[in-house]
Amino acid sequence: MYSTPTRTSLRSSTPTRIDRRAFLALAGGAALAALLPPAPAFALTADQATAHIQRAVDEVYAVINSGNQSAQIYQQFEAILARYADMDVIARTVLGPAARQTPAAELASYTQALQGYIGRKYGRRFREFVGSRVTVTGARPLKSFYAVTSVAQLQGRSPIDVEWHVSDRSGDVRFFNLIIEGINMIASERAEIAAMLAQRRGSVAALTADLRQAG
Amino acid sequence: MRALLLSALIASTALAGCASRPVMQDGIAINDPYEAQNRRVHAFNKALAARLSGPSDEAEAAPPAAAAPGEPIGPGQMLINAGRNLSLPGKAVNGLLQGRPGRAAQNLGRFAINSTVGLGGLFDPAADSFGVTERDTDFGETLAVWGAPEGAYLELPLIGPSTQRDAAGRVVDLLIDPVNHVLSGRDLAAAWGLRIASKAGDRARLAGSVDGVLQQSADSYAQVRLIWLMNRRHELGEERDVFDPYEDEPEVIDPYED
Numbered sequence: 001m002y003s004t005p006t007r008t009s010l011r012s013s014t015p016t017r018i019d020r021r022a023f024l025a026l027a028g029g030a031a032l033a034a035l036l037p038p039a040p041a042f043a044l045t046a047d048q049a050t051a052h053i054q055r056a057v058d059e060v061y062a063v064i065n066s067g068n069q070s071a072q073i074y075q076q077f078e079a080i081l082a083r084y085a086d087m088d089v090i091a092r093t094v095l096g097p098a099a100r101q102t103p104a105a106e107l108a109s110y111t112q113a114l115q116g117y118i119g120r121k122y123g124r125r126f127r128e129f130v131g132s133r134v135t136v137t138g139a140r141p142l143k144s145f146y147a148v149t150s151v152a153q154l155q156g157r158s159p160i161d162v163e164w165h166v167s168d169r170s171g172d173v174r175f176f177n178l179i180i181e182g183i184n185m186i187a188s189e190r191a192e193i194a195a196m197l198a199q200r201r202g203s204v205a206a207l208t209a210d211l212r213q214a215g
Numbered sequence: 216m217r218a219l220l221l222s223a224l225i226a227s228t229a230l231a232g233c234a235s236r237p238v239m240q241d242g243i244a245i246n247d248p249y250e251a252q253n254r255r256v257h258a259f260n261k262a263l264a265a266r267l268s269g270p271s272d273e274a275e276a277a278p279p280a281a282a283a284p285g286e287p288i289g290p291g292q293m294l295i296n297a298g299r300n301l302s303l304p305g306k307a308v309n310g311l312l313q314g315r316p317g318r319a320a321q322n323l324g325r326f327a328i329n330s331t332v333g334l335g336g337l338f339d340p341a342a343d344s345f346g347v348t349e350r351d352t353d354f355g356e357t358l359a360v361w362g363a364p365e366g367a368y369l370e371l372p373l374i375g376p377s378t379q380r381d382a383a384g385r386v387v388d389l390l391i392d393p394v395n396h397v398l399s400g401r402d403l404a405a406a407w408g409l410r411i412a413s414k415a416g417d418r419a420r421l422a423g424s425v426d427g428v429l430q431q432s433a434d435s436y437a438q439v440r441l442i443w444l445m446n447r448r449h450e451l452g453e454e455r456d457v458f459d460p461y462e463d464e465p466e467v468i469d470p471y472e473d
Contacts, residue, residue: 093460124427143459158351161449169461176460182449183442186458187241191441195433214431 044173046139049146049166052173054136056084056164057150063123064130073127078119086167086174087115093176094189095204098197102204110204113211118189120215125180129154134162144169145176242456243445246367253370257436260375261429268426291416293337298413299349300329300336301406305392309352313360318350325349351450354391355384359451368440376443 063076081087091111092099099107132154139148145167152160165177178185193207196214200206237246247253288296303326310319325348328341341347358380359365366379377385389395398406418425432438 089460093458121427142457144462145459147457158349167461177458182445182447184241184243184445184458186460187243187445188438188442190241191434192432192438195437199433 044146044166044168046141046146048168048173049148050136050139052084052166053148053150053164053175056080056175057134057136059084060126061129061134064127074116074120074123077123077126078116081115081119084175086170086172086176087111089170089174089176090114090118090186093186094193095197096190096194098202098204106204106208110208110211113208114193117211117215118185122178122185129160132160139166148175240441242458243441245440245444246365247440248367249369253368253440254436256370256372257439259372260370261435263373264426264429288338294409295413295416296329296333296339297336298410298416300326300333301394301410303349304394305388306350306352308391308393309354309357309388310350312354312357313352318352321347321350322352353381353384354387355381356451358384359453365453368444370436370440376439376447378447381447 059080060077063073063080066073066076068076088111091107091114094114095102095107095110102110129152132152134150134152136148136150139146141147142165145165148164148166150162150164152162154160161179161181163179164175165179166173166175168174176186196210197204197207200210237244239245303322307319307322307326310316310322324345325341328345328347329336329339332338332340342349355378363380369377369379369382371377371382374385394406395403428438428442429435
């Protein structure tokens with residue numbers, strides 16, 4: 001659906017005389033490039049991001065259509081999350097400012113509990129896509145990462161847009177956010193975890209215990 | 216006791232004052248000045264949904280699989296199809312009002328094919344054989360296209376989440392729907408029955424997710440509000456902020472500002 005920036009620039013580079021306006025635009029672009037922060041060392045490409053999500057989607061669909069029991073399916077989803085998602089960044093972002101005051105060990109067990117919670121909660125949502133066909137449609141650069149778009153086709157219904165935000169800032173190619181029909185996982189979980197944390201008067205340990213039961 | 220009452224009064228007026236302007240929550244604007252009233256309606260809707268959905272362990276069962284193209288469909292799917300088919304003329308009218316004749320033609324084409332070859336809309340040959348899928352829309356979207364602001368968030372009894380713009384749209388949709396003008400008496404009642412049953416069937420298919428959010432969230436009102444607004448704005452193609460946890464500064468909480 002979206003072409004990569006290189007492809008776009010290739011298509012538009014018909015041989016023309018460089019006039020004054022084009023020169024000024026080029027100079028302006030160079031000045032802008034100098035102002036922007038340097039590109040990260042591991043530059044993720046659109047193809048890498050797309051391939052990562054294609055693999056994740058293939059595994060998700062194999063699990064959904066396996067005919068396994070719920071508990072088994074949610075465990076398999078959790079395993080997929082552990083391999084394809086940047087759980088540390090997801091967990092810290094979802095927890096918000098409290099993450100900075102939480103000791104490392106406590107943060108680690110919270111992250112573990114959140115992974116199980118997301119595996120169950122979103123595993124349940126993905127099970128609704130049983131029997132559907134999913135297609136990875138493209139990738140576009142967004143801020144420091146790539147947004148990989150995919151579409152789930154269900155009979156008799158409008159296609160469902162699923163967007164994956166992929167980064168390699170953790171050192172590995174991982175997705176850190178999932179947007180199903182505009183519903184942003186990080187935004188909704190930040191609100192939910194904030195409400196759960198408020199119920200527990202800010203205790204991350206109590207939140208962790210709740211998360212093990214929730215989802 | 217008196218001091219408690221007084222402080223409660225001060226707190227509630229302070230809350231009302233805060234609530235009258237939209238707040239930004241992770242880049243998502245929440246405009247909810249009627250929150251207190253909305254929460255009462257939410258409690259009613261939630262209790263009703265709990266009674267309709269029955270015991271919660273039913274949600275654990277695997278959702279019914281949507282038939283793959285070419286496979287025979289069950290009576291439930293036929294009911295959903297027929298109800299949806301009747302909503303197409305109204306969607307075509309909205310497509311025209313939005314200045315999107317292509318989408319209007321797509322919905323009208325679907326209606327023509329499925330009403331005839333699809334035996335009154337029970338089957339969906341438009342999508343299965345001709346690849347003509349539905350372009351879902353309503354007068355709320357028409358208002359958005361015309362530039363009307365979204366307005367305040369509302370939770371409506373039975374219907375659920377909405378906004379002032381969408382609530383107005385629902386009323387107009389009743390007035391401009393050709394089905395309501397062409398049919399009358401028992402035919403119209405039958406058409407409405409079919410559409411409501413179709414909506415209920417569609418909802419039952421998503422019951423696991425809907426009830427999960429309603430019954431299992433720590434603050435189901437806030438969660439439904441957020442999810443619904445994000446989804447609706449996505450449908451309407453309205454702008455949203457993108458959050459980048461690797462680059463963006465975590466929000467600074469200023470106790471003097473709150």
